[in-house]
Amino acid sequence: MIDDDFVNALLHERDFLSIKHREDCLTLNCSPDSLVDFCKHLRDEQTFDLLMDLTAVDHGEEAKDRFSVVLHFYSLVHKSYIRIHVLCPDSQSPSIPSVSSVFPAANWHERETFDMFGIEFSEHPNLKRILMWDDYPYFPLRKEFPLAGIEVPLPAADVAEVTGADVDPAPMMGGPFVASGNSRMSEAEPRAKDESWTEESEKPL
C-alpha cells in the first residue's frame, strides 16, 4: 500500500526525488541522471514492474523548462500507480536517458515520444521515427505545430512527381471539431467550433 511510510522510505536518502503531488496517484519529480537507476529500483525492489505508459508534456515555448517526460508504473502487489515526472534540462534540444534497458516496453514508447515531441533518448537502441516517415521535418505534438499540419513534400518523390500530390494542411473549415458533451447523440456529433469561416471565406474580423 502506498502510504506515508512508503513514501518516506522511498524518498529517504534520495536527493534527486521530490513529491510533485499526490492527487490521483503518487507523482514524483526525478532528475534525468538518476532516472534509469531509480526505474531499476522501482522494478526490482518496489514491485513496480509494469511500465504502463511513457509520454511527454510540452509546457509551451515560454516555459523555462519546456519538455518533461512522464512515466507511469503499476505494481500488482501494491495495486496502484506511480507517476515519474522528469524535466528535460535543455529546451532547445531536449534529451534524457532511455529506460529501455530496464523496461523493454519503453522502446517503442520512446520512439513515439521522439517522433511527436523531438525528445532524444540517449542510449536508445533504435531511436528513429515510428509514426511519421523518416524525413518528416516537424514534431507534430509540439505546441507551435498547427493541428492541420504544414505543407511538405510527399514521402516518395517519384509518386509525388507522377501524381502532383504533396502533404497539404488539412482543411479546418471552422474547426477544430469537437463533440458538445452531455447532449443528445445527434447534437453531440463532432461539429466545427466556429462555423463563421472556412478556407474559402476568411474569418470575419
Added chain:
Amino acid sequence: MISNEVGYNSKIEGEVIVTRADSVINWIRKHSVWPMPMGLACCAIELMASAASRYDISRFGMEVMRFSPRQSDCMIVAGTVTYKMAEVVRRIYDQMGDPKWVVAMGACASTGGMYRSYAVMQGVDNVVPVDVYVSGCPPRPEALLDAMMKLQGKIGNESSVSNLSKKPESFKVS
C-alpha cells in the same frame, strides 16, 4: 409463338450473334471484376462482410478478391489513407494491369473523413484516379454492393475498343 421471337432465334439467324465489340468486351469485363482489397482501417471489416455469405458479393460476379495487384483490376480502398501509406497505395495501383478501376470506400478514403489532421491524406483521389466514391463511416455492405454495381454500369459504357489503341494516361491532380 411469334410473340416470343423478339430476341435471338437460332432457327432464323443460324448460330450467329451480331453485336458490337464494345458490348461484348464490356460485358465480359464487368461480370468478372477481380477486386484488390486495399484494407486500411475499419472499412475493411465491412468489405469482408460484403464478401461473406450474408451479403455475398459473388452474386454480382466480383468475389475473386486477390491480394496480389497483378491479378486484380479493381482496387477497393477501404479505410484511412495516411500520407505514409499513400505512397504504398499508389505503388500497388501502378502494379495492377490495365484496364483498372478504383473504388474509394467510406468517408476517409473519399475525403479524409473525420481525420482533419497533419497525418491523413484528404482523399485517396490525390494519388489515384477514383471511379466510384462510397459514403458512410463505414458504409454498410449494401452500399458497397451498390457502388460495385455502379462501377459495373460504368464499365459497361466504356469505349473499350478505341481505348485499346490509347496509351494509359498518366494521372495528375488538377
